Amino acid sequence: MPDLGLPLADLLRLAQAHLFLSGCAVILALLLGFPAALLAARSRRFGTPLLGLISLLQTIPGLALLALFYPLLLLLGQATHVAIPALGFLPALLALGVYALLPIVRNGVAAIQGIDPVLIEAANGLGMTGRQRLLMVELPLGAPVILAGIRTAAVWTIGTATLATTIGQPSLGDLIFSGLQTEDWRRVLVGCVAAAALALIVDGVLAHVEAGLARRSRWRLVTGVALLVAIIAATFLPVPDAARSGAASAQRVVVVGAKNFSEQYILARLIEDRLRDAGYRVERRDNLGSAVAYRAVAAGDIDVYVDYSGTLWSNVLGRTDVPPAAEMLATLGKELAQRDEVRMLGSLGFENAYTFAMTGPRAQALGISDLAGLARASSDLRLATDLEFLNRPEWAAVKASYQPVFKEARPYSPTFMYRALGAGSADVITAFSSDGRIAAMDLVTLADPRGALPHYDAVLLLAPHAARDAAVVAALQPLIGAISIETMREANWMVDRDEGKRTPQEASRWLAGKISLTPM
Amino acid sequence: MINFAQVTKRYGTHPIIDEISLEIGRGSFVALVGQSGAGKTTLLKAINRLVDIDSGAISVDGEDIATLPLAALRRRIGYVFQGVGLFPHMTVAENIWLGPRLQDAPTAERAERIAQLLSLVSLPADLADRLPAQLSGGQAQRVGFARALAASPAIMLMDEPFGALDPLTRDELGRSYRALHEHMKLTSILVTHDMAEALLLSDRIIVLGGGQILADLPPRDLLQFRGDPRVTAMIDVVRDQADRLEALARPC
Numbered sequence: 001m002p003d004l005g006l007p008l009a010d011l012l013r014l015a016q017a018h019l020f021l022s023g024c025a026v027i028l029a030l031l032l033g034f035p036a037a038l039l040a041a042r043s044r045r046f047g048t049p050l051l052g053l054i055s056l057l058q059t060i061p062g063l064a065l066l067a068l069f070y071p072l073l074l075l076l077g078q079a080t081h082v083a084i085p086a087l088g089f090l091p092a093l094l095a096l097g098v099y100a101l102l103p104i105v106r107n108g109v110a111a112i113q114g115i116d117p118v119l120i121e122a123a124n125g126l127g128m129t130g131r132q133r134l135l136m137v138e139l140p141l142g143a144p145v146i147l148a149g150i151r152t153a154a155v156w157t158i159g160t161a162t163l164a165t166t167i168g169q170p171s172l173g174d175l176i177f178s179g180l181q182t183e184d185w186r187r188v189l190v191g192c193v194a195a196a197a198l199a200l201i202v203d204g205v206l207a208h209v210e211a212g213l214a215r216r217s218r219w220r221l222v223t224g225v226a227l228l229v230a231i232i233a234a235t236f237l238p239v240p241d242a243a244r245s246g247a248a249s250a251q252r253v254v255v256v257g258a259k260n261f262s263e264q265y266i267l268a269r270l271i272e273d274r275l276r277d278a279g280y281r282v283e284r285r286d287n288l289g290s291a292v293a294y295r296a297v298a299a300g301d302i303d304v305y306v307d308y309s310g311t312l313w314s315n316v317l318g319r320t321d322v323p324p325a326a327e328m329l330a331t332l333g334k335e336l337a338q339r340d341e342v343r344m345l346g347s348l349g350f351e352n353a354y355t356f357a358m359t360g361p362r363a364q365a366l367g368i369s370d371l372a373g374l375a376r377a378s379s380d381l382r383l384a385t386d387l388e389f390l391n392r393p394e395w396a397a398v399k400a401s402y403q404p405v406f407k408e409a410r411p412y413s414p415t416f417m418y419r420a421l422g423a424g425s426a427d428v429i430t431a432f433s434s435d436g437r438i439a440a441m442d443l444v445t446l447a448d449p450r451g452a453l454p455h456y457d458a459v460l461l462l463a464p465h466a467a468r469d470a471a472v473v474a475a476l477q478p479l480i481g482a483i484s485i486e487t488m489r490e491a492n493w494m495v496d497r498d499e500g501k502r503t504p505q506e507a508s509r510w511l512a513g514k515i516s517l518t519p520m
Numbered sequence: 521m522i523n524f525a526q527v528t529k530r531y532g533t534h535p536i537i538d539e540i541s542l543e544i545g546r547g548s549f550v551a552l553v554g555q556s557g558a559g560k561t562t563l564l565k566a567i568n569r570l571v572d573i574d575s576g577a578i579s580v581d582g583e584d585i586a587t588l589p590l591a592a593l594r595r596r597i598g599y600v601f602q603g604v605g606l607f608p609h610m611t612v613a614e615n616i617w618l619g620p621r622l623q624d625a626p627t628a629e630r631a632e633r634i635a636q637l638l639s640l641v642s643l644p645a646d647l648a649d650r651l652p653a654q655l656s657g658g659q660a661q662r663v664g665f666a667r668a669l670a671a672s673p674a675i676m677l678m679d680e681p682f683g684a685l686d687p688l689t690r691d692e693l694g695r696s697y698r699a700l701h702e703h704m705k706l707t708s709i710l711v712t713h714d715m716a717e718a719l720l721l722s723d724r725i726i727v728l729g730g731g732q733i734l735a736d737l738p739p740r741d742l743l744q745f746r747g748d749p750r751v752t753a754m755i756d757v758v759r760d761q762a763d764r765l766e767a768l769a770r771p772c
Contacts, residue, residue, distance in 0.1 A: 118603035118604070118605045119605050121570065121603065122601075122603070122604075123605075123607075124594070125599035125601070125668075126594065126595070126599070126619055126667070127592070127593070127594030127622060128591070129591050132622065136618075137607060140609050141608070141609055216609065
């Protein structure tokens with residue numbers, strides 16, 4: 001057995017979750033799409049706009065479609081005063097269901113409309129009612145084409161389900177996304193290969209059933225359906241979970257959220273371990289978008305996660321002023337509690353601030369040491385940022401304070417932003433102050449003399465109901481003020497480096513050990 | 521008994537049949553002939569409402585067909601057409617049994633009835649379990665006839681039923697059907713573009729043209745017809761062919 005970089009049980013559990021989600025989405029699409037296809041095949045007036053609409057939905061990128069269901073469900077929940085879970089299974093199911101509609105409806109319509117008109121005339125001449133014609137003639141003859149549509153839908157859905165990770169639904173995408181962020185290519189590969197294998201297996205079994213229908217071979221049909229049942233059964237087969245064993249199973253589940261970068265993975269696992277030690281069952285929602293994460297904790301979809309004061313200041317409170325760190329924290333704590341009953345437990349002890357960084361030699365050659373100097377030289381420089389910086393108020397504040405005019409400003413995923421700087425395809429990046437790569441790549445961070453960039457203290461946020469749970473608070477309290485910037489950089493670097501790379505889990509264990517050495 | 525009262529059907533603004541009135545008595549064998557586009561198929565399909573008429577009325581046994589439930593109307597009228605339309609996913613027996621099945625006939629009678637119908641259309645009983653793809657064109661149309669007859673209809677509508685068959689099979693199947701018509705006391709309406717076929721099989725020939733009935737006579741009288749040149753032209757072709765054949769057969 002080759003080393004997969006993660007326990008086999010974890011892989012199996014992710015594969016099960018992946019398959020279960022995909023299966024439910026295809027069934028949902030069938031329940032909606034099949035009747036719609038039958039109606040569309042009968043009436044062009046209904047069919048043409050319907051197929052147009054479904055094709056249009058298909059053009060929405062999968063990632064965006066998944067993300068859009070989050071605010072949609074949130075709004076729906078607020079409007080109807082029903083507790084609709086806006087993260088996790090439900091939005092993933094709905095988005096994937098919508099995605100699977102097209103092949104099912106299109107093939108359904110083609111199957112019915114493609115039947116030889118001579119047979120329709122014969123059926124009508126015999127005095128079949130519309131329903132009898134459908135059941136005795138159209139469906140049996142259209143079955144192979146209909147099934148081909150289901151096959152396409154299943155393969156698409158299994159592929160797209162990897163994106164469900166971004167709205168907090170576990171899938172094989174967990175491996176791909178976390179692997180991309182920590183540059184653990186083995187994890188990415190395992191995730192991709194596993195998803196592809198699932199798609200191929202399901203496609204093969206459905207092809208078998210399809211051949212059975214097309215050739216009217218009872219044997220093929222029976223074995224195909226038996227294999228399908230076996231796959232469904234495998235989805236529900238219990239996989240032993242080393243991490244979850246013990247007496248904790250009766251406890252309430254605490255959901256720990258994380259955004260999509262190494263530090264967040266490490267801290268989420270640190271929090272997870274502490275809660276588990278306190279006897280809780282813990283689930284993780286990794287790879288949440290920045291805006292999604294806060295709304296999720298406010299809505300109670302996740303119980304706890306780490307955010308940064310400056311991010312909350314501008315994105316949640318909508319403030320554009322830059323007060324001193326302590327004042328910002330105090331105001332934040334008060335405002336979040338008032339607005340959303342979200343409790344800010346406190347700062348972990350380090351900042352992960354946006355900071356403009358350049359390679360040492362380049363900064364020296366251009367004589368740049370602060371943002372004012374950078375702005376003066378900016379017309380010849382290319383800026384690489386993370387995915388959200390250019391749309392954030394911080395960028396507006398920097399532009400207002402220093403008036404830089406970069407030759408090019410391009411967003412990257414964080415990992416590739418550093419790569420771009422290293423490879424010389426960018427001159428300056430918006431680095432993160434806690435990033436281990438600053439020290440490792442020998443980068444120079446530029447000073448901010450006009451105070452345009454706010455502070456970004458890492459703070460622990462608790463959802464309203466979690467904040468009322470004294471045991472949760474007690475378990476997490478020791479983390480407050482416990483992590484220094486140097487410790488965090490080192491932990492981050494363990495995960496981000498190429499040689500001697502550690503998993504976020506290993507880094508979090510190391511971090512836990514380091515913290516307990518520090519007097520609390 | 522089938523009655524047409526001033527029946528009109530238009531495709532767009534063009535009337536394909538134009539205020540046609542007509543009565544077809546029980547037990548008669550009527551052939552509808554005419555050029556392509558003369559409206560003969562439209563007239564036929566109006567009877568089992570595969571085509572809905574624009575004005576006028578059609579009644580079967582005194583009942584206006586517009587007031588009858590569509591499925592019920594069609595189930596009591598046999599329909600055979602050039603395309604045959606056997607369902608490829610059903611065996612010969614299943615195809616034949618469809619009509620009775622739609623009327624919830626007791627399955628106890630199934631085997632016996634299918635054997636009876638197969639022999640009625642001169643097919644061996646062991647064909648019952650074959651799929652339509654395994655039949656010749658003539659066999660397939662015989663099954664088509666058996667399927668149409670299975671629900672014991674009083675009326676048979678036939679739209680070029682022999683059109684796609686080779687001449688030998690065509691003649692043989694035509695004669696078989698004529699015998700069935702007598703034997704089962706059917707009311708038969710046959711659409712054909714072949715005047716010779718009409719003359720030899722039917723008791724009454726209705727020639728359609730321009731949406732109107734151009735002639736409506738028994739075969740023997742039609743041969744003497746002197747009127748509309750469109751009709752005489754059609755008869756002359758047959759007569760001319762017969763004369764030439766006779767000349768060929770005469771010893772030199």
